[in-house]
Amino acid sequence: MQVKLSVAVKRLGVISIAVLGLASGLVHAHGDVVPQSVDTSTLPQLGEKWRDSNPFSTGDAHAEALRIGTSAYNQNCARCHGLEAISGGMSPDLRKVDADCMGMADEAAKNSCFKEIDEYFLATVRRGRVRDGRVYMPHFEGILSQEAIWAIRTYIETRREK
Numbered sequence: 001m002q003v004k005l006s007v008a009v010k011r012l013g014v015i016s017i018a019v020l021g022l023a024s025g026l027v028h029a030h031g032d033v034v035p036q037s038v039d040t041s042t043l044p045q046l047g048e049k050w051r052d053s054n055p056f057s058t059g060d061a062h063a064e065a066l067r068i069g070t071s072a073y074n075q076n077c078a079r080c081h082g083l084e085a086i087s088g089g090m091s092p093d094l095r096k097v098d099a100d101c102m103g104m105a106d107e108a109a110k111n112s113c114f115k116e117i118d119e120y121f122l123a124t125v126r127r128g129r130v131r132d133g134r135v136y137m138p139h140f141e142g143i144l145s146q147e148a149i150w151a152i153r154t155y156i157e158t159r160r161e162k
Contacts, residue, residue, distance in 0.1 A: 035140055038072040040147035050126075050146055053118040056154045065147075069155030072148050076140070085159040091137070095161045097121065102160065118153065125149050 044061050056065035073085070080091040087093035101113035126149070128139035140149065 035143040036075040038148035065151040065154040069151035
């Protein structure tokens with residue numbers, strides 16, 4: 001009887017180790033959730049004072065900001081907000097973040113709306129989102145530079161739903 005019990009305990013131990021190994025693999029399968037820094041040395045440096053609207057939306061640095069922002073988005077945002085900013089429902093669909101602005105006929109009102117969304121975007125990315133002690137989005141201030149955050153915004157602007 002003692003031999004049968006010993007074999008059963010060993011099997012239970014082996015099964016437990018296998019289940020734990022599988023579970024830890026599933027946890028890591030979602031990807032590394034640690035924010036990744038972004039090299040922005042090829043972009044114009046914006047200085048210490050944070051801008052209140054995207055300086056890379058237009059101008060000479062737009063193409064480079066888009067290149068960097070695409071990569072930075074994939075490294076830091078896609079795991080929650082979806083590839084190509086197409087959310088799978090887990091997090092807000094960033095293609096729609098400024099949808100209310102798109103339909104405005106008055107150009108001044110539209111630009112004001114985009115500026116307001118830029119301010120919201122910047123605050124959210126810098127400080128993250130926490131509710132009831134639960135982290136819904138990590139903060140990126142101190143991890144991503146202002147240039148990196150605006151480069152990501154530049155990428156998201158190209159993903160707007162028409």
